[in-house]
Amino acid sequence: MPKSLSAFVIIGLLFTNCLTIAFFSYKNLSAEPVMQQGETVAKVGDVEITREEWMNRLEQQYGKMTLKDLINDKVIDQLAEEYDIEVDEEEVTRESTYFNTMYGMNPSENFSEDEWKDEIKRVIILEELLTKDVAIPEEDMQRYYEENQHLFTVPDTYHLAHILVKTEEEAKQTIEELEGGSSFAVLAMERSLDEFTSSQGGSLGFVSLKNHTIPTAYEDVLAEMEPETWSDPIKLEKEYAILYLHEKIEGQSWGYEEVKDQIRRKIALEQIETPISASEFWDDLEVEWFYGEQR
Structure with a gap:
């Protein structure tokens, strides 16, 4: 392209x-x-x-x-x-x-x-x-x-971050800490299993659903999320994830x-x-x- x-x-x-x-x-x-x-x-x-x-x-x-x-x-x-x-x-x-x-x-x-x-x-x-x-x-x-x-023309685009952990219990514990005021980025650096994003606070950058660069399970959850919120535990193939939506850029044409x-x-x-x-x-x-x- x-x-x-x-x-x-x-x-x-x-x-x-x-x-x-x-x-x-x-x-x-x-x-x-x-x-x-x-x-x-x-x-x-x-x-x-x-x-x-x-x-x-x-x-x-x-x-x-x-x-x-x-x-x-x-x-x-x-x-x-x-x-x-x-x-x-x-x-x-x-x-x-x-x-x-x-x-x-x-x-x-x-x-x-x-x-x-x-x-x-x-x-x-x-x-x-x-x-x-x-x-x-x-x-x-x-x-x-x-x-x-x-x-x-740009599609709907999401600025995302995530934390990957081994068990649902760990995911729930992470959410409890987020609800208690802990930083998502700090928790991602401390415990996320994703070595490629953990050092960046779990950042996945800006992604478009059109490009299918994130798990389908994330796509399903995103539709219900608001900016500056995190998701419930998301079951993946081998791990559980907590997704954070920093912002959404609405698709547009000029x-x-x-x-x-x-x-x-x-x-x-x-x-x-x-x-x-x-x-x-x-x-x-x-x-x-x-x-x-x-x-």
């Missing part, structure tokens, strides 16, 4: 920024105490690891990528102001919905809501900058819309006028040979950085 170019760009940025955020997250930095030079950040027996060793290793492994991200963000912000490019919030919501439903990923595991929206906005602005001088005939855009309806700008950018990007990167504008803004001529 053809995929939205916008989504591919977002995936690229998501991959890069997940690494950055893992080490330099605004939230994590603000939540931790300020460390002093020479401070010990870890100890292995009598061997100390200092803050300098830690930061040097981070800089060696991720410094260039992180600095490039920061520069590209500034480049996009400056050019957006220069060319008076603004992004409609409805388009941001549409891109986010499309990404969640079509790729089944949950950006909130790595981004706050505001950070995720900022990432989408920057992608859209970058596409606008790269294609601002490309004219696409109206009939070409209309034909693309008619021939690619599947790109502008009309031509709603996605016209997105289509124009996609066709234009397919026509130009310029790499999809803000570094294409570095020379225009006379960017200088630590790594000299390296891009």
Whole structure:
């Protein structure tokens, strides 16, 4: 199935920024105490690891990528102001919905809501900058819309998590703890048998019943669930499950006028040979950085 170019760009940025955020997250930095030079950040027996060793290793492994991200963000912000490019919030919501439903990923595991929206906005602005001088005939855009309806329609999609346990008794005990105020994510990490999701608080991401990626037993239960609630124990082949519904995204379709700008950018990007990167504008803004001529 053809995929939205916008989504591919977002995936690229998501991959890069997940690494950055893992080490330099605004939230994590603000939540931790300020460390002093020479401070010990870890100890292995009598061997100390200092803050300098830690930061040097981070800089060696991720410094260039992180600095490039920061520069590209500034480049996009400056050019957006220069060319008076603004992004409609409805388009941001549409891109986010499309990404969640079509790729089944949950950006909130790595981004706050505001950070995720900022990432989408920057992608859209970058596409606008790269294609601002490309004219696409109206009939070409209309034909693309008619021939690619599947790109502008999303099915009902559910953001789910689950906990798998061996027995019905364990499932009932888990539900009692949930009713007592325990965190679903914490319980999933502590006891879920699903090793692929337990470390993520049981998250299954966003799933569509159309794709049949979850057990049929889950599909039957989902019809009766409300967001932010958990299910009764669900009998599977070898285990029992408790399902949690974070949210439901109602299926929808977008009309031509709603996605016209997105289509124009996609066709234009397919026509130009310029790499999809803000570094294409570095020379225009006379960017200088630590790594000299390296891009």
